[in-house]
Amino acid sequence: MAINKKIVKRIVVTTVWSLVVTAAVVLLIAATREQQDKLCTDVVVNVKSVDGVRYISEKNILNTISGGAPEKMKGQLVKTFDLQQLEELLEKNLWIRNAELFFDNKDVLHIDISERQPVARVFAVSGETFYVDDLGEQLPTTNDQVARVPVFTSFPTITKPLAGKDSVLLQQVKEVGAYLLKHDFWMAQVDQVNISDYQMELIPKLGNHVIQFGEGTQVEAKFNRLMLFYKRIMSKTGWNYYSSLDVRFDKELVAVRRDSASLFKSFTLSTKDSIRINSVIDSLQLARDTSMAFIKKDSSVVLTSKTNIQKPQPVSVKLQNPLPEKTESNPSTSNSVKNQQPVKQPTKPVTKSEEENVLNEAKKQNVKQPKAVMKKNNNR
Incomplete structure (x- = not known):
């Protein structure tokens, strides 16, 4: 009898676990089918800019991921969006440092964009122009916005990739431009920076x-x-x-x-x-x-x-x-002045x-x- 009870108990436990696993699989399949049948209800673009200025427009972003037809994104099946591929597509834009796409529980597509921060605008001797960001990377000019950054003229070359002196000079442009941007006084005082023989001249x-x-x-x-x-x-x-x-x-x-x-x-x-x-x-x-x-x-x-x-x-x-300072002799005050310790004047901090x-x-x-x-x- 004891042996039969153990066998029955095992059968019951096995059956229960089988039912639980089966139910979980059924629910997962049902949820997956339901998710595949969901439609995109809206698209929200959030551009995180460092200085409050957008250098890439929302229209440009939507056109990039929709193939020029952003109006067709709403009502499209959620399963048709390859989010990773869309992120890589957006990050090919040199002005975009990072892109993240995701759907929330209301089937709204969120597009979070982190822009690059320009610190200088450079004009080459050939007449071409580009921006330099805070990492020393070249950025193309954009029609969406003009960056208010220090201007550097007569840069030797604009070819990519830069090598040797040109590469070092570009990093120096980044350092000087970033310093000027951090100090309102110098941004107001320095009109432009000329480059001659890899030396900088401030106007x-x-x-x-x-x-x-x-x-x-x-x-x-x-x-x-x-x-x-x-x-x-x-x-x-x-x-x-x-x-x-x-x-x-x-x-x-x-x-x-x-x-x-x-x-x-x-x-x-x-x-x-x-x-x-x-x-x-x-x-x-x-x-x-x-x-x-x-x-x-x-x-x-x-x-x-x-x-x-x-x-x-x-x-x-x-x-x-x-050097010792000469003082007029005064009997009434000479001893007190002689023994008097110099008073250290407090320093006055430089203020804006x-x-x-x-x-x-x-x-x-x-x-x-x-x-x-x-x-x-x-x-x-």
């Missing part, structure tokens, strides 16, 4: 001078030196006083006066960040760390001039101990409003602007 909107930028390396340090010069020097001499500013060399800024040989002041920064005029020369050399301290300080700058300068000589800036004041001061002056031209590159 400002305000000020009748040209900025020799050199290669697109150490971008932040070079713009910091320019900002220092704008705030402390050109705000006093005027925006038409110098014809050329050169930041190509490490920790150095060379200013060339318009009417004669270069005339500039050399500043030595002491350990207290005080400013002393040493001599009238042609170049200003500042260590990056001390130049930033110079920007933050409110110390006054005394400008002097000499007429007997024959040949400018560059002078290096070195940190040195501050200070940068805006530089442009505002320039606008009040009679500022000429150098003519921005396309330079032909003869070293192709």
Whole structure:
């Protein structure tokens, strides 16, 4: 009897599991058939742009996946949509970084598009033009939208793929363009960037001078030196006083006066960040760390001039101990002054409003602007 009970129990368990599996298969087949019979009820396009500007239109996207007949997508069987193939088709558009397609539970087709972010527009010596994105990839121009990005002219070549110097130059264009886009002051000040023999030359909107930028390396340090010069020097001499500013060399800024040989002041920064005029020369050399301290300080700058300068000589800036200051002897105060410890002045952070004041001061002056031209590159 015990053996018969075990056999019966096994038969019952096996039967139950067979019924469960059969029911699951039937339901799955029914659901699959129902899904295949469903129709697309709507199409929703969502373009995720970085700066809020669409460089590819919804119409262009729909025409791409529908073969030019987007009106026929609604009412089409869901099973006829090959979502993976459609995603690959969309991503062939160079402006589309990523495409995702899916149906929701209401049979609505969702198309999520992530666009590329342009950081520069480049004009080649051949006259052709293209954009460069934040990854250094070339993008074609589009009729849907014009990107407000820095302009670079006289790029040597536009052939693909770029190699050697051209490839390195394209990455430098990306770095400089991305930096300009992140800083409103420089976007407002730099009109365009000319390229000559793989060296960059900045044309400002305000000020009748040209900025020799050199290669697109150490971008932040070079713009910091320019900002220092704008705030402390050109705000006093005027925006038409110098014809050329050169930041190509490490920790150095060379200013060339318009009417004669270069005339500039050399500043030595002491350990207290005080400013002393040493001599009238042609170049200003500042260590990056001390130049930033110079920007933050409110110390006054005394400008002097000499007429007997024959040949400018560059002078290096070195940190040195501050010279003792001469004071008038006063019996009542000499001891207290002698024992008094110098008070460390708090540094004033550079704010956006200070940068805006530089442009505002320039606008009040009679500022000429150098003519921005396309330079032909003869070293192709």
